[in-house]
Amino acid sequence: MKDLLIAAMKTSISEVLETMFFCPLEFEGPPTGQAEVPDAPLAARLAFTGPLAGVMQLQLSRGLALSLTADFLGVDREAVDDLRIAETVKEMLNMFAGNTFSRFDAGAVFDLGFPAMVGADAPRLATPAENRLAVTGQTLHGPLECELIVERNAWNCTEISAS
Amino acid sequence: MAYNFLIVDDSPPVRTVVRKAIGAAGFAGGEVSEAADGRAALELLKRKWIDLVLTDFNMPVMNGLELIAAMKGDADLGAIPVVVITTEGSEERVRELLRLGAAGIIRKPFTIEQVRSTLFHVLGVPENDEGSLDRGDEDLDF
Numbered sequence: 001m002k003d004l005l006i007a008a009m010k011t012s013i014s015e016v017l018e019t020m021f022f023c024p025l026e027f028e029g030p031p032t033g034q035a036e037v038p039d040a041p042l043a044a045r046l047a048f049t050g051p052l053a054g055v056m057q058l059q060l061s062r063g064l065a066l067s068l069t070a071d072f073l074g075v076d077r078e079a080v081d082d083l084r085i086a087e088t089v090k091e092m093l094n095m096f097a098g099n100t101f102s103r104f105d106a107g108a109v110f111d112l113g114f115p116a117m118v119g120a121d122a123p124r125l126a127t128p129a130e131n132r133l134a135v136t137g138q139t140l141h142g143p144l145e146c147e148l149i150v151e152r153n154a155w156n157c158t159e160i161s162a163s
Numbered sequence: 164m165a166y167n168f169l170i171v172d173d174s175p176p177v178r179t180v181v182r183k184a185i186g187a188a189g190f191a192g193g194e195v196s197e198a199a200d201g202r203a204a205l206e207l208l209k210r211k212w213i214d215l216v217l218t219d220f221n222m223p224v225m226n227g228l229e230l231i232a233a234m235k236g237d238a239d240l241g242a243i244p245v246v247v248i249t250t251e252g253s254e255e256r257v258r259e260l261l262r263l264g265a266a267g268i269i270r271k272p273f274t275i276e277q278v279r280s281t282l283f284h285v286l287g288v289p290e291n292d293e294g295s296l297d298r299g300d301e302d303l304d305f
Contacts, residue, residue, distance in 0.1 A: 019272035020180070073179055084176065091174045094221075095271050098250020102270075109253045112221055114173075 002133060005104055005148065009135050012099035013146055016092065017139070021068045025137040025144075042085070043118045044093045048101070050110035054131070054151045056100075057118075058093040060144035065089050067141040090115035096146055165192035166286060167211065171204040171218035171230065172197075172248070181217055181248060181278070188279035201225025205233055208240050215286060217269075220249035220256070228263065235264045244285045248273065 010027055017023040043059045060068075062085070069088040070077045093115045101110040134147040168190070170181045178197045185195055196211060198204040202225040204216065216234070220227040227247050234240040244266035251257070252270060260268060266285045269277055283289070 016272045019274060069176070073176055074183060087174060088176045091177055094174070095250050098252065098271065102250070102252025106252060106254055109255050112250070114221070114223065 005100070006133055006135060008100045008103040009096070009133070009146060009148065010137075012103055013096050013135065013137060016095045016099060017068075017137075020072060020095070021092070022071050023068060023139050023141075025139050028136050028138055028143075042089055044086075044089045044115050045118050046090075046093055046097055046115040047113035048097060048110055050101070051105065051108045052110075052150050055149045056093065056097045057147045057149070058089065058096065058144065059147070060089070061142045064139060064142040064144060068092065086117050090117065093146075100148075165194075166190055166214040167193045167196070169196045169198060169204060169207060169211075169213045169216045171199075171201060171216060171222070171227070173199050173219065173222045175199075177219065177248075184273070184275050184278040185217075185282070187275045188282055190282060201227065201230030201233065204230055205240075208234070208243070213243055215266075215282065216243055216245045217248050218245060220247055220251045220260070228260065231260065231263045231265055246281055246285055 014025050017025050041062055042065050043057060045055055045057045047053075047055050065085045065088070066077055066080055069080045069085045072088050072092075073080070073084065094112065097112050098110075101108070101112075131150045132147060134145060136143055136145045168185055170178045170185075172178050172181070182195050182197070185191075193214070194211075196207055196213065198207050200222045201218070204218065205225075207213075208216075216230075218227040218230055225233070227249065231245050231247075234243060234245060241264075245264065246267040246269060247260050247265050248269045248271060250271045251260075257268060267281045269281050
């Protein structure tokens with residue numbers, strides 16, 4: 001199940017970034033259970049419930065976020081302020097999450113919470129490494145990392161009809 | 164013919180992108196209004212003539228599902244087509260939206276072509292009949 005979820009995350013993130021942000025992305029290395037946080041002052045988080053429950057978190061540099069926001073809105077970088085960046089990052093995470101779960105199991109209903117920005121120095125969620133999945137991608141303007149944290153160990157759940 | 168649209172989404176950048184997609188799809192002549200949630204959308208619908216609503220699913224105050232239900236239960240608003248633009252992809256939710264009366268669903272991420280095709284279909288504009296659309300200033304040639 002973890003492999004299917006990782007694959008769904010990667011495909012979703014790539015599709016969202018390429019389709020709506022015109023940003024190609026390459027994933028680095030094998031998925032890890034422990035997220036590596038590069039210089040990433042911006043982070044957004046949303047909670048989800050359903051067959052799996054937990055949190056998805058997105059981390060990226062301000063420079064990358066600014067570039068993605070400008071491309072998303074079709075405006076010059078100079079026209080982008082912190083508010084627009086935050087709103088775009090939250091929506092990006094929303095699309096990552098929705099797309100990931102739809103790909104993972106189209107037959108299941110996942111409820112997504114509203115994304116919120118979190119401080120870069122916010123305490124990490126206390127979750128065993130076995131319940132974390134993280135993918136890191138590299139773009140022309142820097143890396144981004146998407147982390148999935150499942151609140152309870154449901155990896156052995158056989159109820160999900162993985163697509 | 165110019166069409167008036169209402170975009171309902173709690174994300175300002177999404178409203179901007181959808182607005183641009185409507186224009187790029189060939190519907191630049193009418194008015195595009197915006198609302199941040201279903202309740203604000205209902206209030207606006209009582210004041211303005213809207214030909215088509217594009218709404219998100221997951222919103223605070225009143226979500227897309229509730230908005231569709233409220234519109235379909237209103238004699239004045241029931242006939243206005245509603246297209247849902249959403250990350251929601253579960254088969255059950257899609258069935259529920261269609262059962263309640265959604266005229267179409269566009270999944271995020273979306274392309275301009277997907278928006279164009281859906282709007283043409285829902286509004287009943289033939290795909291090869293872009294000449295009938297009022298493009299506003301786009302048609303002016305100096």
